[in-house]
Amino acid sequence: MLGCVIHGAGDLRVTELPAPEPGPGQALVAVRYGGICGSDLHYWRHGGVGDFRLREPMVLGHEVVGTVVSYGAGATGPAPGTAVAVHPATPCGRCPECADGRPNVCRDTRYLGSAARFPHVQGGFAAQVAVSAGQLRPLPDGLGLRRAALAEPLSVALHAVRRAGDVSGGQVLVTGAGPIGCLVVAAAKAAGAARVTVTDPVPEALGYAAVAGADTLVRADDPADAGWPAEVDVAVEASGVAAGLDTCLRRIRRGGVVVQLGMLPPGQSPFAGHLVVSREIELRGAFRFAAEFDDVLQLLAAKGEFDGLISAVVPIRDAAAGFDLAADRGRSCKVLLEF
Known part of the structure; x- marks a missing residue:
């Protein structure tokens, strides 16, 4: 074989x-x-x-x-x-x-x-x-094998959203519109987020984020982009680069939650860590998933x-x-x- x-x-x-x-x-x-x-x-x-x-x-x-x-x-x-x-x-x-x-x-x-x-x-x-x-x-009724192939990455995304806590009615920022970032968008919307903003420097990637349900698309390399939110309740870093985490820390409201999902490179990563203290930001990691794998099969079927x-x-x-x-x-x- x-x-x-x-x-x-x-x-x-x-x-x-x-x-x-x-x-x-x-x-x-x-x-x-x-x-x-x-x-x-x-x-x-x-x-x-x-x-x-x-x-x-x-x-x-x-x-x-x-x-x-x-x-x-x-x-x-x-x-x-x-x-x-x-x-x-x-x-x-x-x-x-x-x-x-x-x-x-x-x-x-x-x-x-x-x-x-x-x-x-x-x-x-x-x-x-x-x-x-x-x-x-x-697989549940209505779910074919092709779409079911998204079960594992969607489980990763859903776990990250759950690590953030209750996002219903909230403003969510996702940095990075790769496959996982796009699935975070879908998971956040399914969990009741009122508005999801996605940032990425690649226009085509932002197009896929729109397919996933993003409300606002922002060019990460354009600080003057009109879509930048003043602040958000939850931020999920899905790019795996330090600049994405820095963006999350600068855009999250005081006392908000930042979830680091993207795998940062080994070694030291520069970001605005002082804001974690002065704004009492909760910084949480998200790694793989647990029971979410069973839950996402129903979501994919629907x-x-x-x-x-x-x-x-x-x-x-x-x-x-x-x-x-x-x-x-x-x-x-x-x-x-x-x-």
Whole structure:
């Protein structure tokens, strides 16, 4: 079977891999679509994400959907042929974070397509993948596999919005209109935000934010843009650059909440940290997700406008072209690989 394997920075290969057999407690899934994530692009461009560096070849991908093929010994779940989304995380269930109901920050989790541990956890960009049967989520009525491929990134976005608290009736700022930023817009609107403003220097990216439901679009590189809000109740930083966090801290009201969702580069990042003190701003991190994965499947089933965020579907044999496209923010939002 074909799989998409990263060997190092700039070294992405579509390779013949042995077809897996489901082990005890596992399910075998025929993958139909896999979304190219920002972390996949980081592994491709830089050989790592943050402090997670490649130390061996790794199958990429954690945003995968497909159909159940079979089960290993002792495993049960949706019947073979059922369309499913694959939850990419397997938390340990034993650490203090898991015991505290925060499995998304489990200190010993396994996450598809991640170099956070060694040996690395191989990902889902392959024609078939064997995963724990507990990772399968059958799709609700009305949700097809193509749109369901957004389940993982939408879960990340919804978790960030929930980290902010109650946004209903509030003014929300989102810095960064990449795929995650656009999905934060959709999640905030679904949670009742009265107005969502999105900033980005790329006009085409702002166009996708409008598709997601943004009320105001602002060119981040234009301080004179008339759309800049005087202040907002909640700000979500989704660009992963220090300038975005600085913007959030300068635009948030006193006592407001800023959620850092974008992964800042390793090392020190300059931003207006003094404002956290003088304005008593709450700065919260948001990492991956927990129960949100189950919630977003219903949200995706109910809202067809999410289809507009999928800008291309690329056959696995053309994965290199798919990665090039996904990295070009002027030409794409979410790019899917098809197996």
